[in-house]
Amino acid sequence: MDALAPVPLNDGHTLPALGFGTWRVSGEDAAEQVRSALGAGYRLIDTAASYGNEAEVGRAVATSGVPREEVLVTSKLRGADQGYDAALRGFERSLGALGLDRLDLYLIHWPLPARDLYVDSWRALVRLREEGVVRSVGVSNFTAAHLDRLVAETGVTPAVNQIELHPGFVQEEMRAANAARGVVTQSWGPLGRGKGLLETAEVRAVAAAHGVSPARAVLRWHHQLGVVPLPKSADPRRRRENLDIGGFVLTGEEMAVLGTLPQRRLGGDPDTHEE
Template sequence: MSTVPTRLLPDGLSTPALGFGTYPLAGSEAEAAVLSALEAGYRMIDTAASYGNESEVGRAVAASGLPREDVFLTTKLRGADHGYERTLRAFSASAERLGVDYVDLYLIHWPLPRLDAYADSWRAMIELREQGLVRSIGVSNFTVRHLDRLAEETGVMPAVNQIEMHPHFPQARLREEHAARNVETQSWSPLGRGDGLLTEPVVVELAHRHGVTPAQVVLRWHLQLDAVPIPKSASPTRRSANLDVFGFALSEEETASLSVLERGRTGGDPDTHEEF
């Protein structure tokens, strides 16, 4: 079983340096995958209300036999639940489906600027944290403008912004803005989305040079850019390999050689994407 190092969020909460993503796993497959991931050594599990698998994630955590405090659980607020009161009710529903008394990290999944309700949701999340129902609060897919609005209106900057990030979309400018605001970068789709990233010649060459897989090279790139990758896989073999990225390092030149592969985003644009 691999051991994952920990790191501190800006609010002082300790978190694993790599997590396990659960989208689009569903039903018994989701439960089995999460249980297998926990057995392999993953200690951060990432889900969302919109994934429809919170109950399965909760059952897997319970079945693992691990103490609750040893598993870092993240879930996310869906678009249909934006707004102060709706957010409070949505969190209660998520916690019930997960079968837990608290969630370690609660994120606003998308800003949905057309609704103009994410600031009200943020106020509710601050309240949930103050009540001890959530240990840390953050956002996902937010731009700098969205982040700054939350801080300006509430005085509280998100601890985390979980964003699409991989060598085909390295997000250099946004990562710089995160660092300036003391916001942790988490990476969804850290291995790309079937867009040929893992067969890029430079990725394959680095994997051969270090005696690792192409996926391990890319995940190590995230770690060296001070981001927390959240890979997902239905394959036990790949899950274990994705976790085994702490025994080697890329040089600055090698890291830079991956960062120049930029093509653009594959997921939604935070200014226009709507998720309900």
């Protein structure tokens, strides 16, 4: 397995080039999957308050046998905890549930523009970073306009913007917007959330050309775009395979083919999503 270089952030820190997602995984399944992922070599674990599995993720990190300093744990502020004081309280609940003394990356999960609290929430995250209880701070599902408002009103640019991104929803404009602002793009749902992406003829052909699984081909596509994907899998073998994307390179033509599949959003629209 060829090691992938870490991805530099605008705050001087780095992220692993690929992480493990825990959306819609709960209870002991979440703990087992995270322990297994860490054993396979993942060092970036992504959770959120709204996933309801922070306690299990934290327990898995603590019992994995992997030194805490080698693991980067991400969580996200839920909508009910938006606002300055509420965000500080929400963070404390997440940290307590995880059983950690600090978070490596903390994100605002959705902008929820109708509430108009994301700037106040961002000020709270910046304070947490300044206090040293969070290493890096960022956002999730933010548009370019949302990012620009944060910077204009606080002077602080997010390190990360985690967005829905896969060959079925390439987000070219948003990737460019993040890059122009020095923000690293993370990808949630990188394998298309089981909606048939990995079964398409184009993905299968690219994978076959390199003797890899369709998932590995798609994750390599993300990597070559400079995106940090966060795949999830309940299968231990696939978890190991998904991490191994360093031994082959997609051609420019293959990248183009995967980037021109029919496009559709599978999740919420950041301009209208509320919770």
